Amino acid sequence: MNIRQQNAHVPKQHLAVSDPSRSKIAKPVVADLGPKLSDAMKIYIKLKGHNRPKTFSSAAERACRYFISASGNKRLLEYTKSDATAFRDALIQRGMNGGSVSRVFCTIKSIITFAVNESGVALVNPFLDVYFDSKAGVIARLPI
Numbered sequence: 247m248n249i250r251q252q253n254a255h256v257p258k259q260h261l262a263v264s265d266p267s268r269s270k271i272a273k274p275v276v277a278d279l280g281p282k283l284s285d286a287m288k289i290y291i292k293l294k295g296h297n298r299p300k301t302f303s304s305a306a307e308r309a310c311r312y313f314i315s316a317s318g319n320k321r322l323l324e325y326t327k328s329d330a331t332a333f334r335d336a337l338i339q340r341g342m343n344g345g346s347v348s349r350v351f352c353t354i355k356s357i358i359t360f361a362v363n364e365s366g367v368a369l370v371n372p373f374l375d376v377y378f379d380s381k382a383g384v385i386a387r388l389p390i
Contacts (some may be wrong), residue, residue: 280322280369283310286361293358312337322358323369331365332371351376 281289291303316336317329333354334382337347355373362369 267324277315279324280365280367281361282319283314283325283357284319286322287357290357293364305349305353306357309350310357312350314353322361322365322367323357325372327372327376330376334376354362 280286287306291306295303295306313333316333317325334347334351337350342350352372355371358369358371358373360373
């Protein structure tokens with residue numbers, strides 16, 4: 247390509263509809279980041295908590311409270327894998343054993359997956375494939 251072709255000027259190009267500054271149809275694209283985690287939890291409890299014991303909603307609220315205190319109440323697409331691993335580390339530092347970490351982690355993962363499916367947002371759940379030892383700190387109980 248020669249220099250003349252690189253700097254080719256198309257006459258009246260500024261009037262073309264494809265020029266976003268001139269188009270009345272073109273709107274700025276705002277990415278849908280999905281609902282905030284607190285809103286996702288409310289949707290989850292409202293739709294899935296029907297005819298469930300009170301422990302279902304209290305476990306979801308507690309897990310979200312833990313996660314929001316560790317990473318903030320962001321929109322779902324704003325969470326990253328590093329947020330999930332930092333949350334795992336925060337739960338372990340809290341003194342939770344592997345079973346408790348697993349339960350809280352799976353609750354958050356379920357809330358995010360459910361909210362993503364309901365809202366239609368394209369998201370790879372940042373909680374997928376985050377490693378934690380579910381046997382860590384678990385003491386085998388002897389029978390009475």
